[in-house]
Amino acid sequence: MAQVQVKVLGSGCANCKRLEETVRKVAAARGIEIALEKVTEYNDMMKWNIMQTPGLVVNDKLVSAGRIPKEDEIAKLLLA
Amino acid sequence: MAQSIASGRPEAPAPVRHINGRLYLLVGVAAVAWIIAYNVIQPIADGITYNILGLEHGSHFGDSLAFFLYDVPKVLLLLGGMIFMISIVRTFFSPERTRALLGGKRQGIGNVLAAMLGIVTPFCSCSAVPLFIGFVESGIPLGVTFSFLIAAPTINEVAVILLYGMFGWQIAALYVASGLVIAIIAGMIIGRLKLERYVEDFVWQLKAGTGGLQEHLTWEDRIYRAWESVKEIVGKVWIYVVIGIAVGAGIHGFVPESALASIMGSQAWWSVPAAVLIGIPLYSNAAGVVPIVGALIEKGASLGTALAFMMSVVGLSLPEMIILRRVLKPQLIVVFVGVIAGAIIITGYMFNLLIR
Numbered sequence: 001m002a003q004v005q006v007k008v009l010g011s012g013c014a015n016c017k018r019l020e021e022t023v024r025k026v027a028a029a030r031g032i033e034i035a036l037e038k039v040t041e042y043n044d045m046m047k048w049n050i051m052q053t054p055g056l057v058v059n060d061k062l063v064s065a066g067r068i069p070k071e072d073e074i075a076k077l078l079l080a
Numbered sequence: 081m082a083q084s085i086a087s088g089r090p091e092a093p094a095p096v097r098h099i100n101g102r103l104y105l106l107v108g109v110a111a112v113a114w115i116i117a118y119n120v121i122q123p124i125a126d127g128i129t130y131n132i133l134g135l136e137h138g139s140h141f142g143d144s145l146a147f148f149l150y151d152v153p154k155v156l157l158l159l160g161g162m163i164f165m166i167s168i169v170r171t172f173f174s175p176e177r178t179r180a181l182l183g184g185k186r187q188g189i190g191n192v193l194a195a196m197l198g199i200v201t202p203f204c205s206c207s208a209v210p211l212f213i214g215f216v217e218s219g220i221p222l223g224v225t226f227s228f229l230i231a232a233p234t235i236n237e238v239a240v241i242l243l244y245g246m247f248g249w250q251i252a253a254l255y256v257a258s259g260l261v262i263a264i265i266a267g268m269i270i271g272r273l274k275l276e277r278y279v280e281d282f283v284w285q286l287k288a289g290t291g292g293l294q295e296h297l298t299w300e301d302r303i304y305r306a307w308e309s310v311k312e313i314v315g316k317v318w319i320y321v322v323i324g325i326a327v328g329a330g331i332h333g334f335v336p337e338s339a340l341a342s343i344m345g346s347q348a349w350w351s352v353p354a355a356v357l358i359g360i361p362l363y364s365n366a367a368g369v370v371p372i373v374g375a376l377i378e379k380g381a382s383l384g385t386a387l388a389f390m391m392s393v394v395g396l397s398l399p400e401m402i403i404l405r406r407v408l409k410p411q412l413i414v415v416f417v418g419v420i421a422g423a424i425i426i427t428g429y430m431f432n433l434l435i436r
Contacts, residue, residue: 049292051175
């Protein structure tokens with residue numbers, strides 16, 4: 001399976017960190033290989049037109065913003 | 081004799097409907113439990129204080145305790161129930177949708193609409209920057225964007241719910257109305273001042289924003305998300321509610337009536353601006369400040385001064401100003417704070433005059 005390109009958009013508030021941890025945890029638990037990059041500069045984040053942080057980008061598409069999805073949902077998003 | 085209805089009919093796909101049915105049943109049961117709980121807390125609180133513990137009506141500690149035992153569960157129930165319903169409403173709004181609705185509206189109407197949308201669009205201070213950039217980039221006027229940014233944190237659902245739970249719907253409605261008016265007028269003033277040059281340059285250089293996150297939610301999604309919101313907010317806030325009500329209960333039971341009338345009453349004309357100035361650097365969860373504000377009013381602080389203090393604490397937050405510094409130059413931040421503070425002061429005076 002190809003590596004999933006994941007980006008977590010957020011400038012460092014607690015929720016942004018939690019999203020990153022949860023994504024890593026889900027990927028590890030389900031054996032999904034990911035390359036995770038954190039985007040913290042607003043300049044860079046706006047490429048995906050995000051309006052609420054934290055944001056989750058999978059394979060260059062914004063799939064979630066403003067919340068931390070539950071683990072099943074994250075798994076589905078990573079495998080889509 | 082009636083025949084069995086089910087005979088001869090093909091089996092409908094059961095699994096999805098079955099799960100949905102259980103979810104709705106759960107919501108229904110929770111609603112009934114809530115109604116029952118809400119109605120028994122007053123008698124239980126009084127029962128524990130005056131019957132079981134044998135304290136006297138009118139005693140300092142007795143009154144404080146009854147107040148505390150009644151108000152804590154009441155406020156927590158209200159918070160849980162109303163945040164759930166508000167969150168369901170909010171699943172129908174998103175910043176992307178608000179941006180689309182505001183696009184092309186000019187000043188005036190735009191400010192009114194932006195302030196109203198600020199109430200129902202989900203918002204957290206950490207999202208202030210991407211949201212600001214998103215609005216401005218898609219051509220929404222600066223003043224209109226500010227009306228939204230002022231209304232959203234000030235007309236905080238926790239503050240409104242607490243005001244409703246502790247002082248009734250009139251005070252809660254008054255708070256919402258003044259928040260709206262302040263957001264609209266402050267936004268319009270900032271728009272007139274033409275302060276675009278005080279927005280950080282990089283914002284104007286980003287390409288125009290459209291699109292972004294598109295989501296299609298089922299009712300199951302909405303209920304799930306509303307429940308997550310309740311857990312998150314009540315989880316964050318309950319300790320402040322308990323502490324705030326404890327302090328309020330203490331003031332209620334122990335501080336003599338009118339003790340504060342001389343410094344916070346409507347006779348002290350300087351109390352309004354002073355309250356607002358004190359509130360600016362303070363940032364508290366609405367949950368902590370409302371019960372205290374209520375007790376202060378009870379002891380002689382005038383309504384206008386107390387509401388002005390509360391709006392200043394809740395609506396002007398130092399953390400949010402620091403975050404906004406990423407996109408606003410200092411001059412604009414000063415204007416932003418100054419206009420809001422001015423509007424709150426005027427509102428405070430108005431209430432002191434109108435409500436004696």
